Amino acid sequence: MKSLHNYFNRYxxxxxxxQEFEYIFSxxxxxxxxxxxFLLSQGEVFSHFSFLLKGAMRKYFVDDKGKEHxxxxxxxxxxxGDRESFVLGTPSAYNIVALEDCELLxxxxxxTTKLCRECPVFAKVLLKLDEKxxxxxQKRIVSNISSSAKDRYEELLENYPEFLQRFPQHHIASYxxxxxxxxxxxxxxxxxx
Amino acid sequence: MKSLHNYFNRYxxxxxxxQEFEYIFSxxxxxxxxxxxFLLSQGEVFSHFSFLLKGAMRKYFVDDKGKEHxxxxxxxxxxxGDRESFVLGTPSAYNIVALEDCELLxxxxxxTTKLCRECPVFAKVLLKLDEKxxxxxQKRIVSNISSSAKDRYEELLENYPEFLQRFPQHHIASYxxxxxxxxxxxxxxxxxx
DNA sequence: CGATTCTTTGAAAACAGTCAATCTGTGTGG
DNA sequence: CCACACAGATTGACTGTTTTCAAAGAATCG
Numbered sequence: 001m002k003s004l005h006n007y008f009n010r011y012x013x014x015x016x017x018x019q020e021f022e023y024i025f026s027x028x029x030x031x032x033x034x035x036x037x038f039l040l041s042q043g044e045v046f047s048h049f050s051f052l053l054k055g056a057m058r059k060y061f062v063d064d065k066g067k068e069h070x071x072x073x074x075x076x077x078x079x080x081g082d083r084e085s086f087v088l089g090t091p092s093a094y095n096i097v098a099l100e101d102c103e104l105l106x107x108x109x110x111x112t113t114k115l116c117r118e119c120p121v122f123a124k125v126l127l128k129l130d131e132k133x134x135x136x137x138q139k140r141i142v143s144n145i146s147s148s149a150k151d152r153y154e155e156l157l158e159n160y161p162e163f164l165q166r167f168p169q170h171h172i173a174s175y176x177x178x179x180x181x182x183x184x185x186x187x188x189x190x191x192x193x
Numbered sequence: 194m195k196s197l198h199n200y201f202n203r204y205x206x207x208x209x210x211x212q213e214f215e216y217i218f219s220x221x222x223x224x225x226x227x228x229x230x231f232l233l234s235q236g237e238v239f240s241h242f243s244f245l246l247k248g249a250m251r252k253y254f255v256d257d258k259g260k261e262h263x264x265x266x267x268x269x270x271x272x273x274g275d276r277e278s279f280v281l282g283t284p285s286a287y288n289i290v291a292l293e294d295c296e297l298l299x300x301x302x303x304x305t306t307k308l309c310r311e312c313p314v315f316a317k318v319l320l321k322l323d324e325k326x327x328x329x330x331q332k333r334i335v336s337n338i339s340s341s342a343k344d345r346y347e348e349l350l351e352n353y354p355e356f357l358q359r360f361p362q363h364h365i366a367s368y369x370x371x372x373x374x375x376x377x378x379x380x381x382x383x384x385x386x
Numbered sequence: 387c388g389a390t391t392c393t394t395t396g397a398a399a400a401c402a403g404t405c406a407a408t409c410t411g412t413g414t415g416g
Numbered sequence: 417c418c419a420c421a422c423a424g425a426t427t428g429a430c431t432g433t434t435t436t437c438a439a440a441g442a443a444t445c446g
Contacts, residue, residue, distance in 0.1 A: 061335070061339075063339055069335070069338055070338075071331075071334070071335055083324065083331065084331065087324050087328065088328075123316070127316075127319070127320055127323065130320065130323035130324060130327055131280050134276050134323055134326050134330065135277045135280065137327065137330035138264075138277065138330065141330060141333055141334060142254070142262070144334065144370060145262055145263075145264070145337065145367075145368070145369070146260075146262040146370070149402075168423085168424060176338070177337060177338030178402070178403090179402075179403060179404080180424085181404080181405095181426080182402055182403070183425095184425060185402090185427085187426095188426080341433080342433080361392060361393090363393080371435090373392085373394095374393090374434085374435075374436080375433085375434055375435070377393060377395080378394085378395085378434090380393095380394095381394080381395095
């Protein structure tokens with residue numbers, strides 16, 4: 001699969017030779033998940049890294065009032081997962097479900113640590129992923145604490161315009177921390193402008 | 194300084210021998226910052242890791258309407274900084290200012306990469322820091338999108354009870370994404386219960 | 387003591403959530 | 417090809433939460 005190799009080269013600025021990549025790649029397994037099926041269910045330990053080759057997923061949890069909250073939306077070239085469960089080995093509080101038929105590359109925690117030992121570039125790639133993830137999280141936090149619902153939606157349109165084509169509005173609304181009704185009204189208002 | 198060595202051993206579960214630590218430590222420099230002085234000003238590139246030995250700081254930015262928003266609050270054993278500016282070498286959007294007289298250990302980006310090459314445990318420690326930071330960010334995002342102002346404040350009381358003693362309410366309010374007025378009213382309401 | 391910073395409060399307005407009803411489009415099975 | 421079900425989007429009326437602004441009160445520091 002060229003997809004992952006391209007991703008490593010392009011998004012992590014860590015150059016990996018074909019040989020090295022082939023060795024790394026041999027530790028991944030291919031997995032298909034059909035629409036509406038779960039990659040992770042609340043309460044399970046999720047001890048894999050997974051790279052989304054094709055499809056779309058959402059990560060969410062159910063609060064004590066029975067309401068769903070979308071924590072992440074994933075499309076091609078993203079890494080669905082739960083870092084906390086992976087790192088600490090604790091049961092996950094989240095569900096990850098396929099919104100379209102999906103194809104994934106998975107690598108177990110054992111193979112991850114093995115590869116990190118054997119293959120410094122791979123360790124470097126993981127470091128880069130964490131860096132990128134940290135930077136993105138920081139931006140989302142800043143947006144949440146400082147912007148209105150309308151501004152947050154407009155920021156999402158700028159940063160991830162694909163999301164609108166791939167995800168229904170009520171999931172996007174939940175991801176932004178607002179209700180579908182409010183998002184609908186915001187869109188109406190933006191049309192008038 | 195034992196403080197940093199203890200931190201590495203305790204919080205990253207990476208054991209470091211005294212010799213190793215001494216070598217690592219030799220790459221840090223000691224820095225004092227007086228109350229109200231800045232560790233970082235908007236527009237500067239911040240290419241250091243810094244470990245807070247003593248004191249308290251806040252990271253904030255000023256939006257287009259001239260309003261301040263507190264992005265992070267730091268006390269002893271935290272790492273004030275801007276990961277994005279460090280990683281990408283871009284000018285920071287944030288200010289970091291001392292709220293009390295502070296003492297810090299600083300390490301430059303050059304020394305960081307040098308140490309990562311020479312000293313695998315140090316690389317491991319940085320990886321752990323990023324992991325921890327990712328997990329914490331995730332929790333904050335979840336809190337922001339799914340909890341009311343009151344619940345967010347109660348979560349903060351649980352997770353960081355020290356903050357109340359160290360930071361004025363209006364900074365805590367801003368950190369939570371609410372106004373000082375609202376926080377004041379929430380506290381009043383909680384007293385009645 | 388005076389200056390500054392921090393906190394509280396009231397009243398009005400802006401904002402977002404709730405609930406229920408309706409409207410839209412899509413696809414499936416008969 | 418139609419009828420129907422289903423998921424998604426919109427809307428109105430209402431409720432609740434949070435912000436705004438201005439003013440006053442409390443605490444802290446030099």
